[in-house]
Amino acid sequence: MPTSKGKTLIEVTVVGPDRKGVVADITNFIFKSGGNIEKINQNVLRGLFGMQFEATFAEEISRKEIDFGLKQLAKKLSMEIKVHYQEPNRLQNVAIFVSKEPNCLVRLLQAKKSGRIRANIPVIIGSDATLKSIADDAGIPFYAVVHREQLKAENKILQLIEQYNIDLIVLARYMRILTPNFVWRYPNRIINIHPSLLPAFPGAYAYVQAYERGAKIIGCTAHFVTEDLDQGPIIYQESFKVSTSDTLDTIKKKGQELEAATLLDGVRLYLENKIEVYWGKVYVKEDR
Numbered sequence: 097m098p099t100s101k102g103k104t105l106i107e108v109t110v111v112g113p114d115r116k117g118v119v120a121d122i123t124n125f126i127f128k129s130g131g132n133i134e135k136i137n138q139n140v141l142r143g144l145f146g147m148q149f150e151a152t153f154a155e156e157i158s159r160k161e162i163d164f165g166l167k168q169l170a171k172k173l174s175m176e177i178k179v180h181y182q183e184p185n186r187l188q189n190v191a192i193f194v195s196k197e198p199n200c201l202v203r204l205l206q207a208k209k210s211g212r213i214r215a216n217i218p219v220i221i222g223s224d225a226t227l228k229s230i231a232d233d234a235g236i237p238f239y240a241v242v243h244r245e246q247l248k249a250e251n252k253i254l255q256l257i258e259q260y261n262i263d264l265i266v267l268a269r270y271m272r273i274l275t276p277n278f279v280w281r282y283p284n285r286i287i288n289i290h291p292s293l294l295p296a297f298p299g300a301y302a303y304v305q306a307y308e309r310g311a312k313i314i315g316c317t318a319h320f321v322t323e324d325l326d327q328g329p330i331i332y333q334e335s336f337k338v339s340t341s342d343t344l345d346t347i348k349k350k351g352q353e354l355e356a357a358t359l360l361d362g363v364r365l366y367l368e369n370k371i372e373v374y375w376g377k378v379y380v381k382e383d384r
Contacts, residue, residue, distance in 0.1 A: 104153045105182040109281045112175035114145040126151050146280030188263040190215045193270035196226045200268035203356035218260045250278045276323035286321035289359035307344045316355045318362025329378045331362040
């Protein structure tokens with residue numbers, strides 16, 4: 097997501113216990129620093145407050161001053177505040193999250209190698225070590241984050257995301273559900289692939305549901321991740337027809353191949369800055 101010409105764009109995320117005065121204090125700081133807030137979103141869930149906003153600065157800004165000011169606010173408000181600077185002339189850093197299925201990971205790495213997508217992939221994170229050999233062959237650091245407690249797992253992952261300055265997170269059949277505490281930090285920056293044409297057949301057993309219900313067309317959906325499971329804005333979808341000779345196994349095989357292609361197309365659209373999200377809906381920019 098590049099900056100506007102002549103402007104600096106920053107993304108700020110705020111997460112912590114809900115309390116009064118947070119929005120006013122932070123937005124006032126941005127205004128006094130010469131910034132203008134372009135987009136803002138906030139949520140409260142079971143006492144946890146989350147806010148994300150984009151701010152533009154017409155003049156060149158001092159990162160040191162912005163970072164220091166937000167750090168002081170974080171202490172005052174007992175909140176976690178992160179700032180991400182958009183740098184249009186730098187290749188974006190993509191983190192790939194995986195579990196056991198290799199199809200999507202392999203397709204993304206092939207696309208990177210062939211130049212179909214232009215990005216850095218500095219880290220691969222797994223819920224176990226099943227796919228480590230694929231990362232090793234590609235020369236990419238692999239971290240298996242296997243904590244049973246999701247909070248501990250996410251804390252470790254957050255450290256890695258910050259360490260590698262990640263711009264986009266891709267869930268390549270990552271089979272753990274991310275909590276709002278994690279998702280709110282990366283609004284419209286986490287892309288998932290789901291094995292059905294959402295909003296139908298949510299959850300992990302979409303192909304089984306489709307087969308049992310006798311679906312004649314089956315597909316998959318690349319979408320942004322939100323705190324609502326499998327309900328995020330849809331980026332890209334593809335499908336295939338089910339023949340009378342298909343079995344559950346052949347449907348799964350066809351589906352896995354299509355998942356890899358669909359996820360790649362969704363990621364490519366994002367990296368090429370061809371999509372915008374308004375009111376929970378993805379709009380694809382037309383080529384001019």
